Amino acid sequence: MSYVTYLESALDGTHLPADRVQTLHNDRPLWVRYDLAAVGRAMTKEAVSRRPPTMWRYRELLPPADDHSIVSLGEGMTPLLPCARLGEQFGLRQVWVKDESQLPTGSFKSRGLAMAISMARQFGITRVAIPTAGNAGGAMAAYAARAGMEAFVFMPHDTPAINQYECHLAGAKTFLVDGLITDCGRLVREGKEALGWFDLSTLKEPYRIEGKKTMGLELAEQFEWRLPEVILYPTGGGTGLIGMCKAFDELAQLGWLADERRPRMVAVQSDGCAPIVRAFESGQRFAEPFAGAATVASGIRVPAAVGDFMILDAVRASGGCAVAVEEPRIREWMRLAARLEGIAVCPEAAACVGALERLSASGWIKPDERVVIFNTGAAQKYPEAMQVELPRIAKGERVDWRQLASG
């Protein structure tokens, strides 16, 4: 039994029934709406706190009609790691990293795809396809395999190698496309007619966002329902940012939040691909496609996002901002976070460290504000960004220990 009442067009508010497969409405995404009064009667904070620590503990706020639909690889609550040294580096006293790399397939994409695949199973779908710039393909392939579905993945030819391999390993038919994720998206649209697959593109079905929403639900619970002041979120398709704001709205309506304050949401991009930042700065609600998109942070190499207006609305409503950081410094921020805190942040999260540097220096973030950075995936999935030539010790070599220690 689900508490979903209907789906609602994010652009014009049109209601659509939730008891059948839905995709976009007038080419724009749909929200999933719940009977929150009934949810509030059925679920208490105390009950939630006693449930298993997975994203499914917020069951009544999630769309599956039947637990048997749920396709799971054990999506645990991810740790919220205090980062005193990283904060200190920028004169901040309360910085956390929410480490999404500890999810199945090593990235936050598991949340959205676990939900999307579960709902696809609920509706009897057996063939799915996705365009992906990075980790979404691996997550989709894994959950599709777990559900016994046939899966197709289209990724830019220069997607990190591990993302390519993990899709193939899990049995997805995987293709490298000369182009960007937008070109991959076009192929998924074209193939749909011929092959009848279901399109799992970001926001093109309503449920991935409900999976990503659990980041916000967890964060609220981990902060004992008193939300942090600032959230730095690497923004490609933006589902996570949108999903978290939706989570906060729903929690507010349930009366679960300790106060009225909401985090200022910061959409972080690289200056190598910053369509949302440009639109934010020029006061637009819709973003122009970003020409020549190039960044080592493959997950935010998204030159055009179908949910652009949803991201920009959410950022503005929160009193947040959109920040583009210097592409050439991303590796430096990866090292900084890893060396100070032992957290192998991915390039996308490293961009957030850059935003932390910028926004603390400018005074936009105050020293005592509680700040959360999302580490959306494991650095280990980005050998291209980590690559290094290490010193070698030959067989029988007489090691100069002092030099070794200082080197």
Place this chain on the structure above:
Amino acid sequence: MSYVTYLESALDGTHLPADRVQTLHNDRPLWVRYDLAAVGRAMTKEAVSRRPPTMWRYRELLPPADDHSIVSLGEGMTPLLPCARLGEQFGLRQVWVKDESQLPTGSFKSRGLAMAISMARQFGITRVAIPTAGNAGGAMAAYAARAGMEAFVFMPHDTPAINQYECHLAGAKTFLVDGLITDCGRLVREGKEALGWFDLSTLKEPYRIEGKKTMGLELAEQFEWRLPEVILYPTGGGTGLIGMCKAFDELAQLGWLADERRPRMVAVQSDGCAPIVRAFESGQRFAEPFAGAATVASGIRVPAAVGDFMILDAVRASGGCAVAVEEPRIREWMRLAARLEGIAVCPEAAACVGALERLSASGWIKPDERVVIFNTGAAQKYPEAMQVELPRIAKGERVDWRQLASG
């Protein structure tokens, strides 16, 4: 306050005090012993079940004297994933994968190194070194960084690239050695004199095993204190296998287990490096070094293990066995598990899938026995084992959808 009473030589039973730094005794490892009667009075199953779902929930059975010593990256309880399709493949009805890839740094090594580094901090150690064949280096570097310690890592020159990069990313001084992990171990011993680092080699300090022990504690709790019949464990240094058996012993003494039965422990190796299997088959208690060790499963490329007799004792006492699987089939078993279950098992765990095939075919594992495979790390950390050339779609290419679907 810790419940540790003393350390005990695993070979001759000598007692050593636990209130100072200890390494080996007569070149052989030490057990950590507890006042289990006091532990039993201080900790109940019910209390444990209400604690946060991390490896630290078994606090009284763990060595840190002070919570402030604990160095954590959020080591969550790892999921125990039912694998009906994988089991069915081999005529088995109850197969699970315990997915250790969802730990920090993407491998089970986090458990041991979180504990070893915590204890090193407790004793005021500030410089640590480790020889590693794979994931231990990355885990050590991460926890050392988290603790603010200086770290040195020595790894065979052909260790998977990601393991090399992750150590460097976290700031460890990392060296590639022409040779195997045993050669790396020699360098760590030699450098100790000159540089005064603490040697975190497998079993050369008593606490990594206490971290690995939590795999057994979790497993027992997840099976509601009724242990499974068979555990398949990829065996390099063997700390995990030894640690789990120690966990089961301690739980038995606490009276927490539902019955007397213990899992039959299966030490799984590749026939490219099978010293433990050879010793097991020839009835030896100590293993001869394995010449020409070569396997894609880098974590079990350990030609000589300091805890050989502890592994062999534990396997034999449990009624288990040691199995070497065909090296050339490891990639096939990786694909099998990933495609049937959506779990990206590492090459070491794939070897366990091979053992499952062998032992079910021979009847050693019965159809209704409960079997657990440990996925000790994320396949994503092994690009060398996953590598594949994917089909490419050129710009403007007219796609033949039917061919694409069948290809």
